[in-house]
Amino acid sequence: MTSKVISIVLGGGQGSRLFPLTATRSKPAVPIAGKYRLVDIPISNCLHSNITRIFVLTQFNSASLNKHIKNTYHFSSFSDAFVDILAAEQTPTSGHWFQGTADAVRQSLHHLSVHEFEYVLILSGDQLYQMDFDKMIQAHVEAGAEISIASIPVHANDVPGFGILKTDSDNNITEFIEKPKSNFESWASEVSPEMAAEGRVYLASMGIYLFNKQTLYDLLNGNDHPDFGKEIIPQSIHTHKVISYQYEGYWTDIGTIPSFFEANLGLTDEIPEFNLYGNKPIYTRARMLPPSKISGTHLDRTIISEGCIINAASIVHSLVGIRTRIGFETNIESCYVMGSDNYQTLEQIAHAKEHNEPIMGIGDRCNIKNAIIDKNCYIGNDVTINCGEKLPDGDFPTYTVQDGIVVVKKRAVIPNGTVI
Structure with missing residues (x-):
């Protein structure tokens, strides 16, 4: 099934909340865990899920990221695998830079048209997690969904920082609200007993989207809305079959200096929530360095x-x-x-x-x-x-x-x- 998927990793905007780490580099190029870059996380998750056709969309401070991608991800000449940079560009049909997540993908669709695929997996370039996308794709196909959104159960005090989904018993998303500040108690969804016992009963969007090809093209070409989370997704819930794929592992959005700092220091725990030492390594640039x-x-x-x-x-x-x-x-x-x-x-x-x-x-x-x-x-x-x-x-x-x-x-x- 993953052979029918193309993945798009969003390079993010200016990353002002991670300043000064983003003063001269984009968010996905920020070094993490001593030897990796943030962009290595979604790319490694894709490769471990046998998704080997990956576009990385860039715009701000992209030189460092471009260099890293070029020096890191090389595949056999007999393979159709690739990790390609798609930089924001001015064309006869588009004279402006990326205006948001949806606009970035919209402006890049013509680069996808030369490939055969049925599904598009859209990922963020600044998150830390380990996820098997093959399971998400299987759930999407079995449900007959047009759009799947990866979601993670969160506590009530985390709700104001996320887009929150409301689902029915079949994981269909019935409502979506962006970062509610109050009166969201009725937005609790059905979660696993383990999550319910921890009080994590609200489903937050992880910013990971799986679209059927035709659905994505229809949605993006049918309007000029710039963002998935604020416009495309909320409107699609009432016109398309949109399901939630619940993920219960470790996931964090590295959008601020405190979250970045906490995520990195968390790797030093005796049993860290993000496991660097498993059988699915994080891929990065191979350096011929001596031992320490x-x-x-x-x-x-x-x-x-x-x-x-x-x-x-x-x-x-x-x-x-x-x-x-x-x-x-x-x-x-x-x-x-x-x-x-x-x-x-x-x-x-x-x-x-x-x-x-x-x-x-x-x-x-x-x-x-x-x-x-x-x-x-x-x-x-x-x-x-x-x-x-x-x-x-x-x-x-x-x-x-x-x-x-x-x-x-x-x-x-x-x-x-x-x-x-």
Whole structure:
């Protein structure tokens, strides 16, 4: 069945809520778990579900994402598999950029027309989950549905942040409301006994849609509505057979700095909700990096990526990304250090030390807590970051603070002795 499916991964808008991580890259290109990019999650889910024809739609800050896709996803010349970038473009029939999720797909339909397919699976590029789409497709076909929406049971206090579905006993969606703030008690749906016992009785849309080909074409060409969640889906419920496919595994929408930070640090739990260590790996760019070298460091609940050189005193409840250097007597707690795109040479390191300048990575005798260190940062010796009271929100030349989390900006230089 999956051979009849084409998948479209939406690259997202400007990603302002993830600033400054999205200052120079799109949301799907943001590094996650030390070695992956967010876009690797939906693509890996597709490949594990035997969906091998994938388009990634991009618009804002797309150069980094384009490079990652080009360097990562290669298939045999004898296969029809592909992961292709579809960048926003001006054409004789469309003179504007993507105006929303539905408009992005509408403007890209002519690229799909050269392929044979019956179903279109539309995914977000900024979510963390592991899902077998083949089961969703089978449920769609068996129900005779025209549209299927993946949904996840949530608690009442989560309802205002989601589009909420109301279903009948056959999983047909009878009503849809976008992010209700109050008076939504009557929107509870039938869920599994396990979910009901946890109080998760409201079905939230996961932003994962499966359309019959003709249904998608009819809906998109029949109007100019720009968005699936706000316009296309709510209107389709009354004119088409739209069903809910309930998913009860781990899923999180990484749309803000706190949710991004929590999702990454959650990977360090003894039994994380998102399993990196199963039999279905997350695919990403293959790098020929040496093993990490660690000397005299106390490690606890910490993930260390490849190619690191670490001499820290302690690293606790943290992720350390590729090619990270960390100096002597440094303590790091509850941090995501994204690492570096390259190594400095020994000559460059010697020159920096001779001129009392930071080297790429984290220097000696630093104390860093509750921070995200973006890629290619230069943090000097004796630097303290957020080890006191919770800092107020603010944006500064080399860092941003959101909800007490300090985000050191990409390529920032933090001089010796700095206190944040």
